[in-house]
Amino acid sequence: MTGSDLPLLLTPIPGPRSQGWVDRLSQRECPAITARRARRAALLGRADDDPPVWVAARGCNVEDVDGNVLVDLTAGFGAALVGHAHPDVVSAAQDQVQVLVHAMGDAFFHPGRVRLLERIAEITGLDRSILGCSGSDAVDAALKTARVATGRDRVLAFEGAYHGLSSSVLAATAFMAPAMRAPFQNMLGHHVTHVPFGGELPPLEGFAAVLLEPIQGRGGVNVPPTGWLETVARRTREAGALLVLDEVFTGLGRCGAWSLGRSWGVLPDLLCIGKGLADGFPISACVGTAAVMDAWGASTGPALHTQTFLGQPVGCAMALATLNVLEREDLPARAAAVGTRFMEALRAVPGVRAVRGRGLLVGAVLADGRTALAASRALLRRGWIVLPAGERGDVLEFTPPLTIPTALLDAAVEALTEVLREGP
Numbered sequence: 251m252t253g254s255d256l257p258l259l260l261t262p263i264p265g266p267r268s269q270g271w272v273d274r275l276s277q278r279e280c281p282a283i284t285a286r287r288a289r290r291a292a293l294l295g296r297a298d299d300d301p302p303v304w305v306a307a308r309g310c311n312v313e314d315v316d317g318n319v320l321v322d323l324t325a326g327f328g329a330a331l332v333g334h335a336h337p338d339v340v341s342a343a344q345d346q347v348q349v350l351v352h353a354m355g356d357a358f359f360h361p362g363r364v365r366l367l368e369r370i371a372e373i374t375g376l377d378r379s380i381l382g383c384s385g386s387d388a389v390d391a392a393l394k395t396a397r398v399a400t401g402r403d404r405v406l407a408f409e410g411a412y413h414g415l416s417s418s419v420l421a422a423t424a425f426m427a428p429a430m431r432a433p434f435q436n437m438l439g440h441h442v443t444h445v446p447f448g449g450e451l452p453p454l455e456g457f458a459a460v461l462l463e464p465i466q467g468r469g470g471v472n473v474p475p476t477g478w479l480e481t482v483a484r485r486t487r488e489a490g491a492l493l494v495l496d497e498v499f500t501g502l503g504r505c506g507a508w509s510l511g512r513s514w515g516v517l518p519d520l521l522c523i524g525k526g527l528a529d530g531f532p533i534s535a536c537v538g539t540a541a542v543m544d545a546w547g548a549s550t551g552p553a554l555h556t557q558t559f560l561g562q563p564v565g566c567a568m569a570l571a572t573l574n575v576l577e578r579e580d581l582p583a584r585a586a587a588v589g590t591r592f593m594e595a596l597r598a599v600p601g602v603r604a605v606r607g608r609g610l611l612v613g614a615v616l617a618d619g620r621t622a623l624a625a626s627r628a629l630l631r632r633g634w635i636v637l638p639a640g641e642r643g644d645v646l647e648f649t650p651p652l653t654i655p656t657a658l659l660d661a662a663v664e665a666l667t668e669v670l671r672e673g674p
């Protein structure tokens with residue numbers, strides 16, 4: 251497996267070993283977590299397969315327990331930003347593991363945490379961060395900061411938004427709300443108002459924050475009208491509220507710039523980054539202006555906001571290495587160029603109704619959710635990993651590593667063309 255290989259299948263997907271692991275998983279994992287045969291079969295209206303079980307990954311390739319080599323066009327939910335197991339990132343992790351695996355959250359720190367905080371400030375143009383372990387952590391920290399800095403509770407968020415599923419941010423997530431949010435509504439409070447993404451804004455007086463993704467990722471790669479984000483920023487500031495950009499998906503080069511918001515001329519008060527920050531290791535950051543972050547006041551003892559693994563040394567080392575690779579290889583610019591070409595090629599595929607996105611966050615809209623699910627499953631059987639997205643599930647979402655060879659993208663377009671020609 252070189253990292254740039256075309257699919258190489260030794261067994262049907264899933265193979266017998268994968269099937270064995272799936273059967274064991276189903277005995278011991280909460281059934282709501284991993285989609286298995288029965289649930290998908292119900293959606294597709296016919297029999298379907300269980301997922302292949304990953305055992306190794308490198309670059310754009312994943313190897314499963316049956317020895318099949320697949321191409322990961324999702325970068326593992328967008329996290330393997332510079333490719334799975336990039337050698338620089340792996341060696342940074344190995345070096346760090348030899349000397350210091352764990353420090354102590356807020357209580358004791360290590361030089362790598364300071365270096366990472368400085369580097370994040372450099373690339374974001376913002377002053378201070380709160381580190382976390384997930385995208386949800388970053389959004390949680392941003393909403394708490396907005397509360398502390400403004401003294402207000404209300405948050406404006408957008409229909410279709412995905413900000414994570416932990417209960418502190420679930421109130422802001424609107425994506426598939428009847429399934430994901432409704433059962434927990436009474437745990438979530440009523441401080442979040444949702445309005446259409448890209449549409450008119452209500453009066454914002456009294457709001458603490460306006461929280462949004464510059465392009466909605468999981469919601470279906472929804473790109474707002476030109477100039478809309480600037481209007482949102484202006485209206486937010488006029489009302490004395492804070493602008494929180496959730497760039498967990500769009501940031502760090504995926505959309506062709508270190509920050510998509512900034513490339514559109516908007517510098518937020520608070521910025522959330524995560525996913526690819528350490529190329530697949532769980533670390534995230536909520537980054538803010540000094541004025542906003544300093545509203546917390548100095549820590550005088552027990553930290554008001556911390557975690558056991560805040561600023562985890564291995565994650566910091568891997569994040570620094572990832573950011574260096576992104577910069578050295580000019581990957582944000584590469585994502586912009588390669589993504590434009592990829593989107594053009596997708597537009598020519600019969601059955602693709604629209605293509606939208608920026609850089610290597612790309613959505614191909616198909617006829618409906620069933621077609622998109624069937625296409626993603628047919629692609630998987632051929633060794634291509636792609637996920638459906640969007641409120642109706644009708645968007646095939648492509649978020650490959652920013653290092654993906656163009657030959658693999660061309661081959662993916664061919665595979666999609668064949669799959670759509672064959673039909674569901």
Ligand SMILES: Cc1ncc(COP(=O)(O)O)c(C=O)c1O
Pocket residue numbers: 327383384385386387389412413414415463467468496497498499500524525
């Ligand atoms: C824009 C955005 N924000 C937040 C999150 C939540 O991140 P995590 O799953 O790491 O908690 C996601 C995850 O997909 C996301 O796309």
